[in-house]
Amino acid sequence: MRTALIEQAAAMLVAREPVTLRALATRVGTSTMAVYTHFDGMSGLWGAVRQEGFARLAARLSDVAPTDDPVRDLAALGAAYAANALGHPALYRAMFDAAADLPDPEAAGAAFGVLVEAARRAVAAGRFAGADPVAVATRQWASGHGLLLLVISEVLPREALDEHVPAILGALFTAAGDDPARCAASVRAGWG
């Protein structure tokens, strides 16, 4: 029942239908009370939906197989992140509407951890000499997040991603200590 409600809510979210209590209950074939017994009302359900979104994101990022080029992997993680967000834009927006209070913040931490781990390998491989992996991952995340939100909001066209993401990642990774030419090649390879 819990999972049915969450999945139905996520489905209505990606279908761009308004996620209302009664419509949700009807679709699942139950009554409105179910949302109150399994969650703490709609706000609780939204929390569960956000967490599900972060769980799917973490799964998508974990699917990116590490190679012997950690900088390429960082770009590939960015591509997977963008694909996930563009595939379910409404869910992505909902996730960050209140990303601070998740039932289990570890889910978001896991997604972020994949990025940090790749950055750590880049530092270990000597590509990011003396850089802080957490700082690099945070900057990549924040920059990509902002660009993605502007694309999802239709402020920028979809092509803006291909135009700006490689440039931004190249700038960040070069600033972290990577060789500019080699960095550009890795980013191009990872971003696809």
Added chain:
Amino acid sequence: MRTALIEQAAAMLVAREPVTLRALATRVGTSTMAVYTHFDGMSGLWGAVRQEGFARLAARLSDVAPTDDPVRDLAALGAAYAANALGHPALYRAMFDAAADLPDPEAAGAAFGVLVEAARRAVAAGRFAGADPVAVATRQWASGHGLLLLVISEVLPREALDEHVPAILGALFTAAGDDPARCAASVRAGWG
């Protein structure tokens, strides 16, 4: 009446109170119908509020006096942008909830134009050799936007701005062609 409604809505937004039709009408001392004669219902009022937000943002950015160091100016514009967003976080979020459809998109274009103009001066001054001013401005804007949203959402602490903004701007401006050391000094001077 129009302006009273917009200002009251903005005030309730920064006060973190729910902006409801009846509460808004009561505060202004009128009836709910006023929102329908002067705007086209609540959605129309939200559009006007978003536009007012962009107008204030453009005014704040225009207040940044240009100096003979355009790279410093870009960082100063970033600081003004961040101060405006952090000063009225709820308004900032509302602005980008539907930034694509504004009654007069020129208001947002004006704010963005200030950034582009500074980048153009940097190109003209030889700091950004052969770079595209619009691309540089877009990357700075998107990156700062993402970081600001994460701070406003309390995913990242406020100190993250001082930690990451100079690094990100330095990386972007260096990638645009500026000298690393000189760029770092300009950013430091502008970010304050």
Added chain:
DNA sequence: CGCTAGATATAGCAGTGTTATGCAACACTG
């Protein structure tokens, strides 16, 4: 003054989330 047009006030509608109550099914206990 009389009249028209615009804006405002009132009341009601459909829809929302939430809650109180009742009912049915389940698991445990003597």
Added chain:
DNA sequence: CAGTGTTGCATAACACTGCTATATCTAGCG
């Protein structure tokens, strides 16, 4: 096995939301 407490869902009602239809009032002008 009967009785019993607990849990989970259904029903109905409540307060609230945005919105609209109608009536009233207030200028502005001939």
